[in-house]
Amino acid sequence: MTVGDNVKKYLWIFIKYFSMIFFSFVSLLPIVSCVITAFKTDAEYQNTNVMTPPESWLNFQNFIDAFQKADMGRAFLNSAIVVVIVVAGSVMIGSMLAYVLNRFTFPGNGLIRNLFLFATLLPGIAMQVSTYQLMYQLGFINHLYGYIILMMGTDVISIYIFIQFFENIPTSLDESAYMDGASYVTIFFRILFPLLKPAIVTCMILKGVGVYNEYYSAQLYLVDKKIQTVAMSLYTFTGPLGSKYNLICAGVIITLLPALIIFIAFQKQIYSGLTSGAVKG
Secondary structure (H helix, E strand, C coil): CCHHHHHHHHHHHHHHHHHHHHHHHHHHHHHHHHHHHHCCCHHHHHHCCCCCCCCCCCCCHHHHHHHHHCCHHHHHHHHHHHHHHHHHHHHHHHHHHHHHHHHCCCCCHHHHHHHHHHHHHCCHHHHHHHHHHHHHHHCCCCCHHHHHHHHCCCCHHHHHHHHHHHCCCCCHHHHHHHHCCCCHHHHHHHHHHHHCHHHHHHHHHHHHHHHHHCCHHHHHHCCCHHHCCHHHHHHHHCCCCCCCHHHHHHHHHHHHHHHHHHHHHCHHHHHHHHHHHCCCC
16 A cells, blocks of 8 residues: 555545534534533623533533423423324324335326425415415314324325335235235234334334424414414514523423433434434345
């Protein structure tokens, strides 16, 4: 190996590890800044840099104030109700639609798939006027069940994940069960649905995270503070006269804790679901 080859080798190693360290630093910097700010008093936040450590790391008053003033207990309950119902409904709707589109041949099958694909190309903000009018006429505005129905709308990504997974399940399972007298409903729920576990985990992660962090539609359709979600509660401390970012950062950390606990408790299932459900083969 020549000197030039050695230089190229070590240069590539340097670039690789430097880029990893740099982008890790860029990703972690906002989180570190948020944690530091969450422990500062109002005076400390106004008179120090965002990266200056607080005088005391045992100051939990910001977390108490954020939880109480933003009524985060009720917000967590509302978000939990929304996430559980929406995720369960989206999984059932997406898997059944994928079952029909993959296992049955009928006129318009390809058209429906193309329409789903076309729907992903449309920006959601462009359809908000018609969506709002429809929600208003149905009486769904300012009601938690209306917001749940809206968020439970067809998830195109989940449908394609389920379709891709159905393609790896042999149709001989369906045929043998049908020959034994099982109906299509029985075949789906008793035979195929249990085999979709990796795809279900993948769709639950994607949909659950999206619904938990969703703010725009919640702010638009949930006007009453009693039915606000976690994402909306963080905006309690913003206003025309200024924002209390130390309380906002404390609230952000509080909202991260449930997701962090769930991830730590089920990381094995999450990793296996992502790798098995999102990769074909």
